[in-house]
Amino acid sequence: MTRYFLSRLARAFVTVVLIVSAAFIVLRLSGDPAITILGPEAPPEAYAAFRAAWGLDQPLWNQYLRYFGAVAQGDLGTSMRDGRAALDVVLERVPDTLRITLPALLLNLAIGIPAGIWAALHRNTLIDRAIMTVSVMGFTVPSFVMGLVLALVFAVRLRWLPSGGSDTALHAVLPILTMGLIGAAVIARFTRSAMLETLGQPYIRTASAKGLLWHQVVIRHALPNAAIPTLTIIGFMVGSLVAGAVVVESIFSWPGVGRLLVTAVANRDLAVVQVILLLIGFTMVAANLLVDMAYGWVDPRLRSGHAAKPA
């Protein structure tokens, strides 16, 4: 078990190194970092100071190592827009993004998993078809269309909810709903197919044959086994929530990291973009690590090291 966790931890560390390296390469590819970070209108002595501070006169290999040091210390340049440290500019937006993404993730799971299980247990009935038809929408309706249609119905026509801003708790409803419904559709689809695959396994037949009641078979034998592939999808959902937040925050003028990223890209505020890129990269690594840890918890085979890695 310790070996399993250690190998996951090592992989996560390698991914972090890769992400930071990628950021370094992209930063170097885009031209002189002094100009990209400080902006084209900075005084010449600022460039000189920046180059000395970041060691841009040093060999490339040396710079690469220094870049790691800078990332570790959170020393990531200043925002071109307001001259504050880019890290602070980004971090102060994080709570607002979490205020909509975490409830959206909960909504994903609370709707998606029961709907998927229900559809699988009632395969080929009207309910199954209805759930699957709705869930196809999750793959084909982009979040900006979903968000705008919800805004059109609930804000413009019915006037129940505000369409933009973040002043009250009601302002969070439409963004959460947009991300929550789309993610729920995706999770429902995967839960259903994971459940169907599990229900077709021989041990389910054995469990029924030895006289267990159907709900006991489902709860004790089917659900734990179907949880493994579903966990993988939840790991992916974190990534799509982050991407979804970019669009949804822009639609509803929500002052989170996603909207900051869009404005930073539009203004080419590269220091801020870089911080967000690294932040999202680390979040993804952490999320995948958590999912890997959860595998070990859900699947005892992994702990003893007898089975291969789950698909």
Added chain:
Amino acid sequence: MTTIPDDSGSVFTAKNRAAAFFQSWPPGILLALAWLAMCALLVAFAPHVAPYDYLAMDLRARLTPPVFFGGDWAHPLGTDELGRDVLSRLITSVRISLVIAFLSTLIAATLGVSLGFLAAWFRGRVEQVVLMLIDAQAAMPFMIIALAMLAFLGNSLPLLVILMGFYGWERIARIARGLAIAASEQGYATAVRDLGATPWRIYGRHILPNIASTLIVSMTLNFPEVILLESGLSFLGLGVQPPMTSLGNMVGYGRDYIQSAPWIMLAPAAAIVLTTLSISMIGDWLRDRFDPTLR
């Protein structure tokens, strides 16, 4: 002498034939194909089909509603804030969005197949590097990578197409690698290899045609996602730049008029949903028909 027409039998077979037809071509798939055929025609003949130039402004006819909502047939889908015909803009947008998605999917497929084959041919260290690239690409949400690249490298249409071409290559590479490894174990690959064929010949002329059906299915499934990605970026104002237009772009500008003129936004939104829905339905159908292993 009269002959009694044997109509009971013929009716029976005719009914059977219709049922068999709809079994192999479900009505949903036929509708999806019809919609895509129409889109393909629009892509080919957009400037001739569109009733107006997509940039032509008519300031006296600003924000005219669509035909059954108080408008008239002069502008069947209404006009936008500058009096530009929504239908004409929609036709041009479909054209641009589909062409971008098509080119990008081709790039992704070329990249994915090449790297997958490289990994399958060399194995060992090359394969490890390719697999590491695949994992790295899959670890980051592509939308974020795309936004960062646009920030660092600036925006232009060729760059956008190439950038979208990096979407989904990792899935195609993974599939191509697996299939190529499996195929190279088979008799025909061994035979041409023993005859002294070069890797180019083995992979290009023998293995590729044999695994093409699966690759085409996975390309079909990639296509709608590229459309969604491009329209998402364009919606944010960071994809296709005006005066050019794309579906996401139209929705983005229509958002400002959601209260007074929702049709500006709803028409392209419907086009996006119908197109991606049609392609994914056809992709799923192709997969079930030709390649049940891909599930």
